[in-house]
Amino acid sequence: MSRPASRAILSALTLACALSASSLAIAGPADKVYRPIVEKGETEIEFRSGYRDFADGPDIYASVLDVGYAFTNNWKSELVFEYEGATGQGGKPEALEWENLFVLTEQGKHWADVGLLVEYEHTFSQEPGALKVSGLFEKEIGPTIADLNLGLERDIGAGASKDLNLGYAWQVKWRGREALEWGVQGFGALGTVDHLGSATEHSIGPALFGVKRLASGNKVSYDAAVLAGINQAAPDLTLRLNLEFEIY
DSSP, rough: OOOHHHHHHHHHHHHHTTOOOOOOOOOOOTOOOOSOOTOOOOOOOOEEEEEOOOOSSSSSEEEEEEEEEEETTTTEEEEEEEEEEEETEEEEEEEEEEEEEOOOTTSSSSSEEEEEEOOOOEESSOOOOEEEEEEEEEETTTTTTEEEEEEEEEESSSOOOOEEEEEEEEEEEEEEEETEEEEEEEEEEEETTEEEEEEEEEEEEEEEEEEOOOTTSOOEEEEEEEEEETTSOOOSSSEEEEEEEEOO
């Protein structure tokens, strides 16, 4: 690995570890896998939805509306509105988030592409807010593109936890016809940093990806997945859909 790439990875991990009095919520139904790619001048309107089925409790669902703009080729900022609910209990506005995605390496120039996602979450309930930092890693291997997100989260405000938990999201996509490609996605939590493995959940399943380029030069992209829980704490089934309208 080149020195610039190594320094970028070290910077991402150092900043993440600086949030050492924090806690990470288990991945939500509408969470996604982020890629360390930004295109200057792009306006993005995104809708995400997800549903998690639990055998021994109420099912959880969520919808997210995301509007963002890429100010440079290395920085994109987004506002995110989240609505969440549970079966038998109804739903309500859950949170407003401010996300900032930073690209730390030039795409394709190093062993891996590296980025950093920094998010601030303000909740609409009595729950504390949160500051989240995730390292984003992408590697192309032959006809496949592999992405890994490793995230830490710190509670902010009254009642904030002092735990620091680690969560992850990943995907592998096989290139094919741009309008329909297939792959695998996984989401989960690894427990607190000082007690890794103490409270874990892991879900994995097949995914579909696609892009439709419009005559205007804009494009619509999507990904969808059906995930099965592979340990007791994970939901039995997760359904997720992500739609993006990218305007140039």
